[in-house]
Amino acid sequence: MTKVQTKSIPILLDGKDALIRSQTGSGKTLAYALAVIQNLQSLIPHVTRQSGPTALVFVPTRELALQTFEVFQRLTLPVRRIVATCIVGGQKRKSEKARLRKGSNIIISTPGRFIDHIENTHCLSLAGVKWIVFDEADRLLDMGFQKNINQILRSVKEQSKIKQQVVLLSATLTKGVENLVNLALMDPVYIETDLKTEKQAQIFVDPYTGLNVEKAMLPSKLTQYVTVVPSKLRLVTLLAFINKKSNLEESGKILVFLSCRDSIDFHFKLLDKMAEFLDIKVKFQHFQLHGGMSQSERTKTIQDYRRVKSGVLLCTDVASRGLDIPKVDWVVQHNSPGNPVDYVHRVGRTARAGKNGNALLVLSPAEVEYTSLLTRFNIVVQELKLEEILFGLLEKKQQGINYNVRIQMGKEEASKVHRKLEELVHENKMLKELAGKAFVAYVRAYATYPAALKHIFHIQNLHLGHVAKSFALQDTPSEFLLSLKKTVGSQALRQMMPKKSIPKSKSESSSNTPDEIAK
Incomplete structure (x- = not known):
């Protein structure tokens, strides 16, 4: 058993309320699942599906709910009379109601969906x-489920005459979590798997909420890297990294976090087309996962990605919490999450259950100060040089030549590959449209960094021409600038285009060139 399982299971079996803090991938789900099922089995009279709900498990996302359900499903398989079910958004309510009517003892759900069933x-x-x-x-709590949680606790209290055993699991200890502990738990036991944490605990101000946050724990066998990449080289650098790990090193699985679904759509389709036009042969299968996909599509993607031995998963933060995907070798954060707490959960998708793992954070030269912010959160990263990543564009037989010669060859190959990418996107109507949408969505997302991080991630630091090149656009077409004017605002757009002005209407910009728009 893992440390968290050894420490928590006896306490949970003893019926005590508990707050469990442990690094991601440490086996927390199995710990409370075993305790719940063991306690259910020991009840007299015996629990059957007709007994109705006896255990409720709440998680923040649909994917985590389905994954948790799979754990309970495996554990209850030998105990036919105990039934677990999962109710989440994206599924048919009629089917869920039928399952609840037939009888379920363990319900795994997201808070919003469960409130829907309480009311209807x-x-x-x-x-x-x-x-x-x-x-x-x-x-x-970050996702705004506080009211739902309060309503659930009230509903249980109103309907049940017995005391519930309440268990909270959290990688970070925020003020909101402390408030929830005070509200829901009675004389709780605090379970901490790393004894050093209490002695070394530091307090960090969460830039999103302004709340004090205790530092989070990282997987013990995680190696963290950062690379500094100019905006115009971001795309070719990502492709070089994927090619290096797939073709040259034959690594296993890579998770690539991008800022939005439009960016994922573009990169996913580009990987589809890339091998047809470039010398790079990407052997990895590639997948996409974001909130715009239907629940069935998201579930199938996760299942398929778990089955393959190697592959690239392009994802948003839908995949940053709780998902347990075996043998992930690298987590690449192509866009910074901003909040260090989210950084911790992203990198927690690798180095799970005591295995080795690696994480790479991609920053622009203007964003380098973010590493100092991470250091305050007890996160230390080492540099992975951009030039060495570009070695991934070279052939296998070229990897053994002189280091300085390889650096020059990597730079030349990067320019060559980027020109081909621009030609590919320019000539392909679908890719060009996807690139334009991704460009707009990226800038829009960049404008949403919280005020506490504006000194690092300020929209004025963006160079629109270079950002356009990061999506293989040869220039910054007028329709995209006009879209940005509507979504980001004229003032923000002026900041990205200093000493130039933005037109007040489309009629003032009949040309398709960005220079004319800015006149």
Whole structure:
């Protein structure tokens, strides 16, 4: 058993409320799942599906709910009379109501969906609920589920005459989590897997909320890197990294975090087309995962990605919390998450369960100060040189030549590859449209960094021409600038185009060139 399982299972079996803090990938889900099922089995009279809900498990995302359900499903398989079910958005309510009517003892759900059933599913009774688990409690609160959680606790209290055992699991200890502990837990036991943490605890001000946050724990076998890449080289650098790990080193799985679904759509389609026009042969299968996909598509993607031995998953922060994907070798953050807490959860997708893992953070020269911010959060990264990543564009037989010669060859190959990418996007109507949408979405997302981080991630630091090149656009077409004017605003757009002005209407910019728009 892992440390968290050894420490927590006896306490949970003893019926005590608990707050469990442990690094990601440490086996927390299995710990509370085993305890819940063991306690259910020991109840007299025996629990059957007709007994109704006795345990509620709440998680922040659909993917984590389905993954947690799989754990319970495997554990309850030998115990036919105990039934677990999963109810989340994206599924048919009628089917969920039928399952609840037939009888379920363990319900894994997201708070919003469960409230929907409390209000609209009359056969759902909470009178027999004995256990409540809030997994990823910090994320539940970050995502605005506080009111839903309060309503759930009230509903259980109103319907049930018995005391519930309540368990909170969280990688970080925020003020919101502390408030939830005070509200929901009675004489809780605090379970900490790293004894050094109490002695070394530091307080960090969360830039998103202004709240004090205790430093989070990182996987013990995680190696963290940062590379500094000018905006115009971001695309070719990502492709070089993927090619280096797939063709040259034959690494396993890579997770690439991007800022938005439009960016994922573009990169995913580009990988589809790339091998047709370039010398790079990407052997990896590639997948995409974002909130714009249907639940069935998201579930299939995760299942397929788990099955393959090697592959690239392009994803948003939908994949940053709780998902357990085996043997992820690298997590690449192509866009900074901003909040160091989110950084911790992203890199926690690798180096799980005691295995080795690597994480790479990509920053622009203007964003380098972010590494100092991470250091305050007890996160130390080492530099991976851009020139060495570009070695991934060279052939295998060229990897053994003189280091300085390889650097020059890598730079030349990067220019060559980027020209081909621009030609590919320019000539392909679908790719050009996707690139334009991704360009706009990237700038829009960049403008949403919180005020506390504006000194690092300020929209004025963006060079629109270079950002356009990071999506293989040969220039910055007028329609994209006009779209940015509508979404970001004229003032912000002026900051990115100093000493130039923005037109007040489309009629003032009949030309398709950005220079004319800025006149």
